[in-house]
Amino acid sequence: MNRRWILYGLVLVLAAFFLTPLVVVVLTSLRPNEEMAQRSLIGWPQAPTLANYAMAWSRFCIAERCVGVAPYLANSLLMTVPATIISTLLGAVAGFAIALWRFRGDTAIFALVTLGVFLPEQMRLIPWVIVLRDIGLSNTITGLIVVHVVQGLSFTTLFCRNYFVAVPQDLIKAARIDGAGFYRIFWRIVLPLSPPILVVCAIWQFTGIWNEFLYGVTFLTGPAQPITAAIIAISATVTTSPQYGVQSAAVLLAALPTLAVYLFGGRYFMRGLTAGAVR
């Protein structure tokens, strides 16, 4: 009995430790600047207000453009949603081909593709600059979608392949005798079996691409930048007194989509990751 209380105590301490920054940001986002100046930087809001959010959303000045985070959030969505969908679907097709269709050299190709998982981002920066310039997509959201799709393929292919190896080969053989080709087997037989792994890929890709900073700040400039780059620009603006309330609100707005994705899809995420392990 005693040991259980110790355990609970430990868990509570850890939870508090991890949650404190979030709590501070949430509290700060609800307090007006004057309150922080008069009382303390960290504290319980005396008169909670959403004014900081309104400000952060559409009026706050970022890099001398006073439009708030809304357009940058839109940029991020325009980039993340297509990149997530395309990389997940392509990864599923590739994983299906490697795990179930089998072709000459498939294991070598799989090894090459998954090598991408281990390559550091910085290493790929210069090659991408050259590629984007040569295909004429420099400083465009489309260009960044291409980058994220290609990079994400390493992960989605790995995930899907590992999920599909558990699908019995006999199903594919039966379908081939029935007269189905590669894409019909994929659409009609393999894809309907895949929702758990598709959700895993989608969450992984969405959070990864949404939170990505290096490419966003390198390949896009000014009004085309994603939210991560804009958030950094906010903390860099020190023209007037620091606007902690507005900055906190902006950070929370930026984190909202990934939080929502995780809350709605988290259950599938855990299930999907372990699905391949337990046949």
Place this chain on the structure above:
Amino acid sequence: MSALTVRRVSKRFGPVEVLKDVCLEIDSGEFTVLVGPSGCGKSTLLAIIAGLETATSGEIEIGGRRMNDVPAKDRDIAMVFQSYALYPTMSVRQNITFGMECRGVPKARQQEAVARVARLLQIEPLLDRRPAQLSGGQRQRVAMGRALVRDPSLFLFDEPLSNLDAQLRLEMRAEIKQLHARIGTTSVYVTHDQVEAMTMATRIAVMYRGEVQQFDDPETIYNRPANLFVARFMGAPPMNTMPARLHADPNGVQAVIGTGADAIRLSLPMQISDTRLAPFRDAEVVLGIRPECIAEPRRRFGGENAPPTLIDATVEMTEPTGAETIAMLRLGGHRVIGRVAPDAQLTVGGAERFSIDTRKLCLFDPKSERLIA
């Protein structure tokens, strides 16, 4: 015309030769069973016939047409898998129509065909269920239905009954046999179960180490096995085999088991003039006796008036199965199995008298292991 021809098919996986020069000629309407221990290449051969694997060399012809470069879907075949391979996210109805959907058969015709097959297999109440909601036997039926609906020129079965429990296996075995008698489509059936092979086949191909050991009707396979492997593989309990010496004198040909006082002489059904026996006169051979050819002494093989061949053997153990009693005997120093009537009183450890059916004795060459006569 032969419905299926397998001509000198070989298959290698790297250094491993899975099939060696396999030849089979299967007539229209036959039910051919490929049987052999696991790893003998029977499933690989079936996959090559189906077009799911390619042969390293050799040819496959279906209905007189060379099939080597024809994809599986265009070979006019249907296949039933051991795992059933039902599409898990589709209903039973969709499982059955999927092939027709792929071939662009009109919807109305599809439904007609489903209704016909469902009636034939009595799976009408299951049509809207998912495979996961079916029992093993029902899945088996649906898998059959999916194959039947195609009305193919060749049915392929890959150990379709192995996943069923013993009771259901017997039922489905009889059902597949009846079905074949009714629709008469040429079938190739792979199994490792020699009882299945014996009961269902019109012809059996016994395979071992990538080679066809014998391709014959069940009776010949059972009574005149081409070599020691076939003799020992077919039949449960298997054929007794033991070294013996061939002896010929004016009274006839005899096989002598053991030496000295324990020696047992059995008259063979062959003539002294039989040229096949010439090289083995007074030499070592391997004698094969089916367990059912060793029975209680009052049994008369070959009619009431035929003179019985009686021998004495020590009973080492008995296994009553109800319908008969399996007796482990010591005969001329060798352990043999006999099948006696359940009411025969046998004393374990004592010497008993047994009646031998000498008409069905087989002789094998001890070097090549082939059947002599």
